[in-house]
Amino acid sequence: MEAFRSVLNDCELKDLGFAGSCYTWCNRREADDRICERFDRCLANAKWVDLFSAANVQHGSGSYSDHVLVWLDTNGAFQNKRGKMMFRFKAMWLGNTNCEHIIENTWQGESSSNYMIDAMHRIRNCSGRLASWNKKTFGVVHKKLIQAQSKLQRL
Structure with missing residues (x-):
C-alpha cells in the first residue's frame, strides 16, 4: 500500500472520493469469511480537477458481479437533488x-x-416506467422487509 501511495504522490494524483457503497469488491462469502475492499478508484491530477470541478464518483450495486459499478460523472448529474432517490x-x-x-x-x-440524446431519453423513460411498475407490483420492499424482520424478532 505504501508503494501505491508513493506512485500517487509522484504522479500528483488524488482520489476523487465517492458516494454510495464503501466497497467496490466483495468475495461473497458469509460472516467471518467475508472480505470487502475498495479496489476501484477514480484518480485525477489538479489540472483535471480544475477542468471538471463538478465531477463526482458514484458506486453502484454489485448484484451479478463481485465488483460494483463505478460511475464517473464529469457534470455532477449524479448529485441527489432534493433527496430524490436515484433509480x-x-x-x-x-x-x-x-x-x-x-x-x-x-x-x-x-x-x-x-x-x-435518444439513448438518454429512453433510459430516463424506461427507469420512470420501471419505478412506477415496481411500486404498483411490489410496493416498498425495503419497508416490508423491515416490518417482517421486526415481526420475526417478536415471534
Missing part, C-alpha cells in the same frame, strides 16, 4: 415478463439522428 434496477425484476415488456416497449421505435 436502481432490482435483481428481483429479472425474469418477470412485465419487466421485460416495459423494457422492450421503451426501447422500440424510431431513433433520431442524435443517438446519445
Whole structure:
C-alpha cells in the first residue's frame, strides 16, 4: 500500500472520493469469511480537477458481479437533488415478463439522428416506467422487509 501511495504522490494524483457503497469488491462469502475492499478508484491530477470541478464518483450495486459499478460523472448529474432517490434496477425484476415488456416497449421505435440524446431519453423513460411498475407490483420492499424482520424478532 505504501508503494501505491508513493506512485500517487509522484504522479500528483488524488482520489476523487465517492458516494454510495464503501466497497467496490466483495468475495461473497458469509460472516467471518467475508472480505470487502475498495479496489476501484477514480484518480485525477489538479489540472483535471480544475477542468471538471463538478465531477463526482458514484458506486453502484454489485448484484451479478463481485465488483460494483463505478460511475464517473464529469457534470455532477449524479448529485441527489432534493433527496430524490436515484433509480436502481432490482435483481428481483429479472425474469418477470412485465419487466421485460416495459423494457422492450421503451426501447422500440424510431431513433433520431442524435443517438446519445435518444439513448438518454429512453433510459430516463424506461427507469420512470420501471419505478412506477415496481411500486404498483411490489410496493416498498425495503419497508416490508423491515416490518417482517421486526415481526420475526417478536415471534
